[in-house]
Amino acid sequence: MPGGRPFKREFTLSLEDGAALVAAAAVAEMADGAYAAEVLHRHLAQRAGLVPADWQQVLGELIRHRAELAELRADVRAVGRLVNQIAAHTNMARATPAVVVLQRMDARIAAVVDRVAQQLAELDEVAAKARERL
Known part of the structure; x- marks a missing residue:
């Protein structure tokens, strides 16, 4: 990704959410962290009105x-x-x-x-x- 992702944060998940993240990342054929970052990016873009x-x-x-x-x-x-x-x-x-x-x-x-x-x-x-x- 151009410019990378220099803004780092650590977060914890419940067992259920962690399992769901790992499964969804596997389905998307992405690393867990990259998938989580992509989901967050899409969510923030939607909230900011970037997605009609x-x-x-x-x-x-x-x-x-x-x-x-x-x-x-x-x-x-x-x-x-x-x-x-x-x-x-x-x-x-x-x-x-x-x-x-x-x-x-x-x-x-x-x-x-x-x-x-x-x-x-x-x-x-x-x-x-x-x-x-x-």
């Missing part, structure tokens, strides 16, 4: 979608690991997996693909709202 009131809803929806997309990334990784495990087992056993295993994988993959499509459609709606406000 009609954008607050759009920003809230984008933040919610970002968390949901992080969950989807985890689901896609999990499905990928399962596919790799099935492939490794198939190669070792030199036999095709049982039909029921393949059907379950197909259903799991379809469910993840459907969730991704739904999230993308919802993000398109949010983007349309944002374009209306520009």
Whole structure:
């Protein structure tokens, strides 16, 4: 960040708030301190009126979608690991997996693909709202 963040403060959190901060920072793929600073920055900008009131809803929806997309990334990784495990087992056993295993994988993959499509459609709606406000 240009100029850095030279204004340092120390604060304490409850166990619940600390856990929530760590989880939210992980979802955002940020360090805990950087995430806390970003949240504070956004809060202060909003209070100072730097974020127009009609954008607050759009920003809230984008933040919610970002968390949901992080969950989807985890689901896609999990499905990928399962596919790799099935492939490794198939190669070792030199036999095709049982039909029921393949059907379950197909259903799991379809469910993840459907969730991704739904999230993308919802993000398109949010983007349309944002374009209306520009």
